[in-house]
Structure formats: structure tokens, C-alpha cells
Amino acid sequence: xxxxxxxxxxxxxxxxxxxxxxxxxxxxxxxxxxxxxxxxxxxxxxxxxxxxxxxxxxxxxxxxxxxxxxxxxxxxxxxxxxxxxxxxxxxxxxxxxxxxxxxxxxxxxxxxxxxxxxxxxxxxxxxxxxxxxxxxxxxxxxxxxxxxxxxxxxxxxxxxxxxxxxxxxxxxxxxxxxxxxxxxxxxxxxxxxxxxxxxxxxxxxxxxxxxxxxxxxxxxxxxxxxxxxxxxxxxxxxxxxxxxxxxxxxxxxxxxxxxxxxxxxxxxxxxxxxxxxxxxxxxxxxxxxxxxxxxxxxxxxxxxxxxxxxxxxxxxxxxxxxxxxxxxxxxxxxxxxxxxxxxxxxxxxxxxxxxxxxxxxxxxxxxxxxxxxxxxxxxxxxxxxxxxxxxxxxxxxxxxxxxxxxxxxxxxxxxxxxxxxxxxxxxxxxxxxxxxxxxxxxxxxxxxxxxxxxxxxxxxxxxxxxxxxxxxxxxxxxxxxxxxxxxxxxxxxxxxxxxxxxxxxxxxxxxxxxxxxxxxxxxxxxxxxxxxxxxxxxxxxxxxxxxxxxxxxxxxxxxxxxxxxxxxxxxxxxxxx
Numbered sequence: 277x278x279x280x281x282x283x284x285x286x287x288x289x290x291x292x293x294x295x296x297x298x299x300x301x302x303x304x305x306x307x308x309x310x311x312x313x314x315x316x317x318x319x320x321x322x323x324x325x326x327x328x329x330x331x332x333x334x335x336x337x338x339x340x341x342x343x344x345x346x347x348x349x350x351x352x353x354x355x356x357x358x359x360x361x362x363x364x365x366x367x368x369x370x371x372x373x374x375x376x377x378x379x380x381x382x383x384x385x386x387x388x389x390x391x392x393x394x395x396x397x398x399x400x401x402x403x404x405x406x407x408x409x410x411x412x413x414x415x416x417x418x419x420x421x422x423x424x425x426x427x428x429x430x431x432x433x434x435x436x437x438x439x440x441x442x443x444x445x446x447x448x449x450x451x452x453x454x455x456x457x458x459x460x461x462x463x464x465x466x467x468x469x470x471x472x473x474x475x476x477x478x479x480x481x482x483x484x485x486x487x488x489x490x491x492x493x494x495x496x497x498x499x500x501x502x503x504x505x506x507x508x509x510x511x512x513x514x515x516x517x518x519x520x521x522x523x524x525x526x527x528x529x530x531x532x533x534x535x536x537x538x539x540x541x542x543x544x545x546x547x548x549x550x551x552x553x554x555x556x557x558x559x560x561x562x563x564x565x566x567x568x569x570x571x572x573x574x575x576x577x578x579x580x581x582x583x584x585x586x587x588x589x590x591x592x593x594x595x596x597x598x599x600x601x602x603x604x605x606x607x608x609x610x611x612x613x614x615x616x617x618x619x620x621x622x623x624x625x626x627x628x629x630x631x632x633x634x635x636x637x638x639x640x641x642x643x644x645x646x647x648x649x650x651x652x653x654x655x656x657x658x659x660x661x662x663x664x665x666x667x668x669x670x671x672x673x674x675x676x677x678x679x680x681x682x683x684x685x686x687x688x689x690x691x692x693x694x695x696x697x698x699x700x701x702x703x704x705x706x707x708x709x710x711x712x713x714x715x716x717x718x719x720x721x722x723x724x725x726x727x728x729x730x731x732x733x734x735x736x737x738x739x740x741x742x743x744x745x746x747x748x749x750x751x752x753x754x755x756x757x758x759x760x761x762x763x764x765x766x767x768x769x770x771x772x773x774x775x776x777x778x779x780x781x782x783x784x785x786x787x788x789x790x791x792x793x794x795x796x797x798x799x800x801x802x803x804x805x806x807x808x809x810x811x812x813x814x815x816x817x818x819x820x821x822x823x824x825x826x827x828x829x830x831x832x833x834x835x836x837x838x839x840x841x842x843x844x845x846x847x848x849x850x851x852x853x
Contacts, residue, residue, distance in 0.1 A: 288395065288402045289328055289338035298336065299323060303419055305412045306332070310392055310405040317406070321419045326395070342423040344480045345398045347502060349427035350417060351405075352377035353388030378431045384453050393417065396427070421499045422487060429501040429508045433461065444468050449513070452498075459498055462509040469507070477591055478580065483509070485582045488551050493544030495564070495577040516565025516573055523560055523630060531666060533571045534631045537563075539696050540574040541624055546687040548576070549617040556592075557581040557772075558623035559600040560630065581771065585617050595771035598646045599638050600626050603653035604681045618684045625676030632669055633661040637677070653679040668695035 304320040318329035326340040340346055354376040361383035377388055392407040393416055407413065420426070433450045440447030445464040452459065469475045486497035496512035519537070522529075529537075541563065548555060555562075557578060566573035581595045594608045602619035629637040638649035655677050662670055672693045678684040690696060 286400045286402075288397055288400055288404055289340055292336045292339055296336065296339075298327075298334070299325075301327075303415055305408060305415070307406040307408040307412065307416075310407060319406070319416070321416070321423075340395060340397075344425070344483065346424045347396050347398070347427050348417075348420045348424055349394040349396065351375070351391045351394065353391055355379060355384045355388045356386045357383050358385045378428075381431055381434045381453060387454055390414065390417065393420070394427075425500045425502040425507075427502055429503055429506075432501065433459075435461070444472075450510075452510070457498065458513050459510040460513045462511055464507055466505055466507060474591060479507070481583065481591060482579050485553055485579050485584070488553060489548060491544055491547040493540040493575050494547065495575050495579075512566070512575075514564045514566050514575065514577065516567045516570060518561050519563040519565075519574075519627075520560035523634075526634070528634070529571075529631060531669070534628075534669070535695060536571045537574050537631065538624075538628060539691070540572065541576060541627075542687050542690050542696060544576045545620055545624065546691060549620070549687055552585045552617070553582055554585055554617035555579065555582050555620050555623075556605070557596050557600075558620055558627060559597050560627060563627065585614075587614070590614065592771040596623065597772050598643065598650050599636055599640075601650055602681065603651065603679050606647070606650050616681055618681050618686060621676050621684055621687060621690065622678075622681075625673060628669075628673055628676060629655070632665045632673065635661055653677075666695070668693065672696065 299322040301320045301322055304318065306316055306318050309315045309317045316331075318332050320327040320329065321342075324342055326342060326346075327336050328338040328340070329335070330337050357379065362380065377391075389410055390413040392405050393413060394403050394405050396403040408416075426432075432454065433452055435448050435450045437449050438446055439449050439460065445462050448461045448463065450459055450461045451457065469479055472478075483497070483500055486495075490496070495514065498510040498512070501508040501510065541558075545555070555576060557580070558576070562576065562578040564575050564577045565571070566575060581592055583590050583592070589612055593611045593613060594605060596602075596605060598606065600623045602615075602622035604615050605619050608615075626637045629635070637655055638646050640646040640649050657670075657674060665673070672690060672695050675685045675693075676690060685693075
């Protein structure tokens with residue numbers, strides 16, 4: 277306890293390492309440091325740090341890492357309230373009761389101007405307040421929001437209703453008062469997360485990765501908000517449902533729709549891989565759409581198993597969902613093995629297989645059978661199911677499902693294949709009322725080839741419809757992969773999801789009532805209280821401890837290894853942040 281008190285009194289700003297190389301700045305401005313004495317200071321934001329200069333010289337005085345330990349808070353002038361707003365404070369008798377900017381969110385018409393910004397860290401009680409011109413403060417607020425957690429949440433958002441719930445998280449439809457941006461807010465208790473094995477490491481990993489990504493075909497993380505007991509992830513609101521739901525209903529997609537889906541997913545993967553990030557859990561459930569009935573709005577979601585490629589050791593090594601895992605991953609026996617991002621191409625190839633044929637690449641009905649088929653990675657490309665697949669698509673599929681990662685194509689290479697490269701042009705031709713393709717491209721013969729592809733696509737669309745609707749051989753029942761039972765055989769086990777952050781949430785529609793919004797930490801405490809009062813049936817067992825039988829069978833050496841891996845990953849991640 278004494279050591280924690282000493283840490284809490286330490287400095288906020290850190291000394292500059294001797295080997296520090298001044299990186300390219302993203303934004304810089306001169307601000308006024310607030311305190312007993314006001315001083316002008318120059319702040320520079322880079323990818324990984326906030327740099328503090330005493331003046332505009334080239335000498336960096338101190339720095340603050342842009343990592344999970346650093347936070348910021350916005351202090352504003354009083355907001356403009358609605359005409360019918362109540363005058364009663366929303367936070368009476370609390371540390372915030374004297375702040376003019378904290379009122380009931382539903383009473384706010386517009387937020388007040390930013391007065392100052394506070395930088396702080398979980399490592400110390402000290403903080404650093406600064407102010408400046410309004411536009412400068414807004415720009416700092418924008419960049420900080422992309423990189424570090426923001427303190428406060430309840431007075432920043434209007435929460436409308438709960439739209440999802442799970443073991444560890446609740447998801448709410450909410451609107452950021454600042455700009456009216458609607459988000460899906462995933463809220464969970466810190467104590468619940470941190471009680472899980474590798475819970476905090478998994479949380480930091482997922483947030484760090486999502487902050488690196490910014491692409492229309494990747495689910496966006498807007499910001500992360502934090503209170504003393506809870507965390508709130510502001511995620512892009514996706515209302516178009518899962519690709520899994522479309523396939524479950526046996527919807528037969530046209531070639532142009534499949535082209536659009538695959539191009540969007542490959543574009544997203546190419547961006548991800550350019551950042552040295554691999555997803556490692558691409559499957560039908562993790563492919564979503566922003567809008568209903570809009571194939572072009574496809575996005576990649578759920579980054580719970582994602583990792584940086586070049587880490588010395590992965591928090592989860594052999595992971596993913598059997599039936600969608602690259603052979604070089606599912607066959608791993610040494611958990612210190614590393615591999616390349618082309619593993620995602622194989623997973624996407626198996627999704628492509630389902631889109632083209634309506635059947636999974638590994639059609640086993642049990643977990644063990646699917647795992648074994650996935651390990652062998654043998655796809656029978658002479659099967660009659662491929663009779664309905666256009667030759668350009670079939671060629672791409674074979675290269676994506678190449679068992680050897682060294683021979684497998686990359687996302688950028690896949691985008692150059694004819695089936696994908698001509699996607700936009702073929703769509704444009706179909707939308708041209710006059711049928712005029714003369715203005716599409718001036719390359720000799722390309723217009724003729726596009727017309728041929730359109731005609732070929734229509735032909736194979738009819739073949740696919742006939743085969744999938746009239747085939748006497750029924751395709752295997754496609755169960756949601758997150759319901760797949762994991763076996764006790766250690767050699768067959770796969771990490772299929774992280775237990776906390778990406779644990780599945782079930783969609784729900786609950787009555788919107790701002791006054792009844794309960795923070796996740798309060799919900800978790802109520803669950804703990806109910807558990808203490810209940811004589812039997814430990815409902816919190818999955819939150820706080822492992823089942824007794826599992827505890828007895830766990831090997832102590834494995835626990836130590838996992839702890840060491842978590843420490844190594846945490847240290848390696850700090851270099852990326």
C-alpha cells in the first residue's frame with residue numbers, strides 16, 4: 277500500500293530518453309499552462325507521445341506517452357439549456373457538483389466552449405491543465421480522442437436505449453452531444469474485466485489495434501471514455517446485420533453482390549495488413565453491414581483476437597474459429613510461434629467459398645471433424661459444387677485457399693485479380709441506362725471484356741440459383757460458429773474469442789429511460805451482492821474465478837507461462853502505442 281501511495285505522488289511528465297528521435301509532428305501549438313503561475317508552453321503531438329517544450333526551440337523538455345495509462349478531460353463553460361430544462365443539478369453532493377458544465381444530458385441544447393483541457397495519468401495523482409484559443413483546444417481534443425481515453429461520459433452523451441447485452445458488457449444506442457454523432461456504446465465494468473485472466477491485456481490490445489485502423493470497410497472506434505469504475509467504447513453504429521444472417525436465410529447472392537462484398541473486405545484487409553495487423557478471426561459472424569440491404573456497406577468487425585504481426589510473442593497464438601482458420605495457425609504446437617498476416621487471406625477464402633457455393637469448405641458436423649478437416653486443409657476443387665462458379669472467381673478462390681502461406685496471395689494481389697479489379701467497372705456498366713461503355717476506360721479491348729464478364733456473371737447467377745435450390749444434396753446445416761462446442765482434447769482446443777471485450781452481445785430493444793441508465797460497475801456490484809445472498813448457483817463464477825474442476829486440473833507451469841506471455845505482450849505493445 278505504501279508503494280502505491282508513492283507511485284500516486286510521482287511526476288506526470290517523463291524525462292526524455294537519451295536516444296529519443298524527434299518524430300514527425302501531427303499537430304503543435306503554443307498554449308498557456310494553468311496553475312499558481314501561468315506559463316506559455318509549446319505542445320507537440322506525435323503518433324506515440326505528447327512532447328512538452330518550454331519554448332519553440334528544438335529541445336524537448338518532457339514527454340507524455342499516448343498509451344492506455346494517459347487520460348484527458350475537457351472542462352467547458354456552462355451549456356445552453358433547453359427551454360423546459362430543470363434547474364436541478366444532475367450530480368448533487370459529488371466532486372463534480374461545482375462544475376457548471378455537468379448537467380443532465382437531456383437538458384442540453386448546445387455545449388459550452390472549452391475552457392481548458394486536463395492531462396492526467398493512472399500512475400499519479402498529479403495533472404496538467406492548459407488553455408488556449410478555442411480552435412487550438414478543439415484540435416487538441418480531436419487528436420487526444422483518437423489516442424487516449426477521455427475522462428467522463430455521462431454528461432457527454434444522450435443514451436436512448438439498450439440494444440445489446442452480454443455477460444460482461446451492455447451496448448447502448450447513444451448520441452454524442454458535442455456533434456450529434458450516434459454511436460453504439462459498449463459499456464463494461466473495470467472490475468469485471470480486470471478480474472479475468474489476461475482481461476486488461478486483452479482490452480489494451482483491442483483498443484490499441486482499433487485506434488490504428490481508419491477505413492470505411494473496418495468497424496470504427498470513435499473514442500474510449502473512462503470513469504473511476506467503468507469503460508465506454510464508442511463504436512460505429514452498424515445496423516445492417518451480419519453476413520451470417522444472410523447466409524442462414526439461404527439468400528442466393530449474385531456475382532456482382534459477391535464481388536462487392538469481397539472487394540470491400542479485401543480493401544479493409546489491405547489497410548489492416550499495411551499497419552502490420554492481422555485479424556485472425558474472419559468468419560461470417562464478424563462481417564457486418566452498416567445499412568440494411570446495402571451490400572457495399574460491408575465492414576470487418578470484432579478485433580478481440582487481432583494482433584500486431586511483429587510482436588515477439590502473441591497473447592493468443594493458436595486462435596480463431598475452426599472451419600475458418602489458416603492451416604499454419606490451427607496446426608501450431610509451439611505457442612511461441614509467430615506467423616504472417618496472409619493467414620487472414622485463407623480465412624477470407626473460406627468465407628468466399630461459402631458465398632460462391634453456399635457450402636462451407638470444411639463441412640463437418642462436429643467440432644472434432646471440422647478441426648481435423650481444417651488441419652488437413654484439403655479443398656476438393658474438382659467437386660461439382662464449383663460448376664456454378666465463374667472461372668475468374670474460381671481462379672481467385674484457389675489462390676486464396678493455398679495451403680502454403682508462402683505461396684498464398686496477399687490482399688493487395690487479390691485486389692488485382694480480374695474478378696475483383698473489374699468489380700466497379702462491371703457495376704457501372706449495369707447501371708448505365710444507355711448501355712454505353714465507351715467512357716469507362718480507354719484501354720483497348722477492356723470494354724469488350726467487361727461486357728463479356730457481365731454476360732458471364734448473369735449466366736452463372738442462373739446456374740447457382742438452379743443448383744442451390746434444386747440440388748438433391750442438401751448443404752450441411754450452418755450453425756453459428758460461436759455456438760460450436762470446444763473439446764477437452766488439449767491438442768484440438770482453439771482460443772475462439774476473448775472472454776470479456778468481444779464476448780457476444782445479444783440484441784435487445786429496451787425502453788429508453790435516461791433516468792434508469794445504470795453504469796456497468798453498479799450492475800456488476802449488484803450481481804456480486806446477489807451472489808453473496810444466494811445459497812446456491814454461483815452466477816458470478818464466470819466473472820471471478822474458474823470452475824473448481826478446471827482449477828484442480830490446471831498445470832502450474834502453464835499458468836506461469838501464460839503470465840510471462842501476458843507480460844511480454846504488454847511490454848511489446850507499449851512500443852506500438
